[in-house]
Amino acid sequence: MGRFAALRVRWGLLALPVIAVLLLAFGMPIASMTANSLFNHAGPGRVGSNLTLVNYINFATDPYYLGILVDTFALGFVVVSICTVLGYPVAYFLARTHSRWRGVLMFLVIAPLLVSAVIRNLGWIPLLGTNGFVNWALQALGLTDRPIALVNNFLGVVIGTTHALLPFMILMLTTVIQRINPQIEEAAVNLGATPWKNFTQVVLPLSMPGLIGGYLIVFTITISSYTTPAMLGGHRVTVMSTFVAQQIRFVLNYAFGATCAVVLMAVAIALTVMATRQSERGS
Amino acid sequence: MSEVRLDGVSRLYDRVVAVDNVSLTVAEGEFLTLLGPSGCGKTTTLRMVAGFITPSGGAIYIKGADVTRVPANRRDTGMVFQSYALFPHLTVQDNVGFGLKMRGIRGSEATARITEALRLVKLEQLAERYPRQLSGGQQQRVALARAVVIRPQVLLMDEPLGSLDLKLRQELQVQIRNVQRELGITTIYVTHDQGEALSLSDRVAVMRDGRISQLDPPDKLYSRPASAFVANFVGRTNLLPVEIVGDGDAGYHVKSSASPDLTFAVGTREGDARRPGERCLLGFRPESTTLAPADGNRLTARVDDIRYFGAVRSVALTTALGNVMEIDLPAGAAAPARGDQVTIGWRPADCFLVPVDD
Numbered sequence: 001m002g003r004f005a006a007l008r009v010r011w012g013l014l015a016l017p018v019i020a021v022l023l024l025a026f027g028m029p030i031a032s033m034t035a036n037s038l039f040n041h042a043g044p045g046r047v048g049s050n051l052t053l054v055n056y057i058n059f060a061t062d063p064y065y066l067g068i069l070v071d072t073f074a075l076g077f078v079v080v081s082i083c084t085v086l087g088y089p090v091a092y093f094l095a096r097t098h099s100r101w102r103g104v105l106m107f108l109v110i111a112p113l114l115v116s117a118v119i120r121n122l123g124w125i126p127l128l129g130t131n132g133f134v135n136w137a138l139q140a141l142g143l144t145d146r147p148i149a150l151v152n153n154f155l156g157v158v159i160g161t162t163h164a165l166l167p168f169m170i171l172m173l174t175t176v177i178q179r180i181n182p183q184i185e186e187a188a189v190n191l192g193a194t195p196w197k198n199f200t201q202v203v204l205p206l207s208m209p210g211l212i213g214g215y216l217i218v219f220t221i222t223i224s225s226y227t228t229p230a231m232l233g234g235h236r237v238t239v240m241s242t243f244v245a246q247q248i249r250f251v252l253n254y255a256f257g258a259t260c261a262v263v264l265m266a267v268a269i270a271l272t273v274m275a276t277r278q279s280e281r282g283s
Numbered sequence: 284m285s286e287v288r289l290d291g292v293s294r295l296y297d298r299v300v301a302v303d304n305v306s307l308t309v310a311e312g313e314f315l316t317l318l319g320p321s322g323c324g325k326t327t328t329l330r331m332v333a334g335f336i337t338p339s340g341g342a343i344y345i346k347g348a349d350v351t352r353v354p355a356n357r358r359d360t361g362m363v364f365q366s367y368a369l370f371p372h373l374t375v376q377d378n379v380g381f382g383l384k385m386r387g388i389r390g391s392e393a394t395a396r397i398t399e400a401l402r403l404v405k406l407e408q409l410a411e412r413y414p415r416q417l418s419g420g421q422q423q424r425v426a427l428a429r430a431v432v433i434r435p436q437v438l439l440m441d442e443p444l445g446s447l448d449l450k451l452r453q454e455l456q457v458q459i460r461n462v463q464r465e466l467g468i469t470t471i472y473v474t475h476d477q478g479e480a481l482s483l484s485d486r487v488a489v490m491r492d493g494r495i496s497q498l499d500p501p502d503k504l505y506s507r508p509a510s511a512f513v514a515n516f517v518g519r520t521n522l523l524p525v526e527i528v529g530d531g532d533a534g535y536h537v538k539s540s541a542s543p544d545l546t547f548a549v550g551t552r553e554g555d556a557r558r559p560g561e562r563c564l565l566g567f568r569p570e571s572t573t574l575a576p577a578d579g580n581r582l583t584a585r586v587d588d589i590r591y592f593g594a595v596r597s598v599a600l601t602t603a604l605g606n607v608m609e610i611d612l613p614a615g616a617a618a619p620a621r622g623d624q625v626t627i628g629w630r631p632a633d634c635f636l637v638p639v640d641d
């Protein structure tokens with residue numbers, strides 16, 4: 001007993017460097033950010049010394065700021081929904097196929113993760129532009145008479161973010177669907193379930209952990225993403241992260257920038273906790 | 284009336300024949316087992332009846348209706364899987380009620396039938412539990428209840444006891460047989476366990492390389508196997524190469540191929556008549572062999588090893604002909620010692636002839 005305990009303590013020591021790095025790299029900035037948000041704005045680039053909640057009150061009472069929060073969430077929900085709808089069939093196929101092309105497909109799925117966000121978005125801009133390939137194709141197919149604005153707006157951000165985060169959703173769902181015993185589906189069919197009933201009554205409920213996990217990852221990354229909204233949103237899309245950057249880098253209101261950042265983080269944490277609770281109750 | 288009929292059913296996978304022209308008929312209320320080693324096509328055959336696999340050729344009839352192209356969810360079969368395949372997100376009663384729900388049966392009738400099915404497998408008190416809270420044996424009983432509650436035309440069981448330990452397997456065998464008898468439900472059962480096949484079935488189809496080697500009631504399968512494969516797969520068998528000498532009313536006279544002065548009497552005639560000079564194998568079971576017999580067939584042998592099993596002692600021998608054999612002696616009888624020379628014997632009625640080739 002004593003020896004095992006000692007061993008466990010010694011192994012525990014190996015975690016110390018990581019804990020130290022995490023504290024420094026994550027804990028300190030968050031602590032300083034939170035601290036900044038609790039003091040008054042004392043002119044450009046200066047945080048005052050009066051402890052106050054005025055920043056939070058300003059945020060909570062101004063429809064403009066609340067609107068940015070709502071837009072950010074709307075972006076998150078739209079991206080999560082599209083990723084779920086597009087990702088589920090692919091994930092199901094990847095989980096169940098014995099095809100020799102599975103490896104290739106898997107690579108294609110994770111390919112967007114191998115490219116940096118800047119490069120990926122730079123690639124989208126010419127594709128989505130007024131004279132870009134997508135508009136050309138839509139017109140050639142007769143789906144539209146004139147070019148659609150696909151970039152420098154909300155839609156552009158949705159397309160870019162969905163592309164970037166779809167792999168997470170697919171990987172998450174594939175892992176969970178793979179763990180559903182295929183014979184359970186056969187049992188459902190054998191008992192008279194149509195393919196649709198089998199999906200809604202058996203496969204979908206059993207995929208919930210993957211849906212919740214995928215939702216968590218995609219949603220939290222989306223609402224905190226900066227590069228894609230900045231690059232594909234033009235200057236017309238303001239989400240929390242671009243707004244925070246604007247406050248800190250251009251307006252030089254550190255206190256209010258910090259407040260917005262803390263609000264975003266708090267909301268993300270709350271959603272994570274809720275989703276985790278939900279998935280624990282499910283299992 | 285035939286409840287299930289397979290007519291020349293085949294299944295190919297990439298030109299490999301998994302099931303090769305299988306025809307069989309399962310009578311109403313009959314318990315038929317497909318028995319064979321892994322890869323013999325027994326599970327593929329069962330899954331074709333369930334509708335999970337489409338035959339490459341042939342036709343399948345249930346209650347006289349051709350169901351070969353009917354999708355699995357409209358076939359009205361109840362299947363029990365080796366992996367239990369219970370719905371992990373549903374309680375025991377909702378698992379059992381799933382098929383009823385799919386058939387639009389709700390309310391008090393559904394409740395009554397679920398209760399009845401759970402009573403049948405003696406699990407009424409666990410109705411509210413989730414599958415993960417049950418033992419393997421209990422889970423398989425739920426799966427059985429779930430399969431029979433819909434009153435399917437045929438019950439299909441794919442190695443249902445394969446992942447349970449021996450004692451539980453024996454208990455569940457009894458329970459499966461009781462449920463099957465009580466409901467009078469036509470059943471096709473797949474297993475590689477010959478003991479299970481013999482003790483449960485009305486008839487057993489031994490399969491090998493996608494074909495049916497022999498289809499007979501258990502006692503006939505055991506006492507009159509049609510081939511060396513069946514003789515070896517179903518129980519243990521001692522086989523001696525012999526040649527037919529004569530053919531009489533009571534059976535055949537044969538002589539040992541290795542030592543022509545040794546002759547034996549075979550008191551059975553199964554299948555086609557055998558001609559003098561024909562080579563075949565003489566088979567007899569370890570437990571129908573005695574030591575120092577007064578009459579009947581005899582053979583001298585040297586004792587190599589003795590293993591004690593409680594009810595019997597299993598004696599390994601090398602015969603005067605050079606064959607290695609095994610005989611069972613009642614544990615209470617006087618046991619020979621290793622190295623002893625003994626004479627073993629068996630009655631003409633307790634042995635059989637099978638072809639050499641296979």
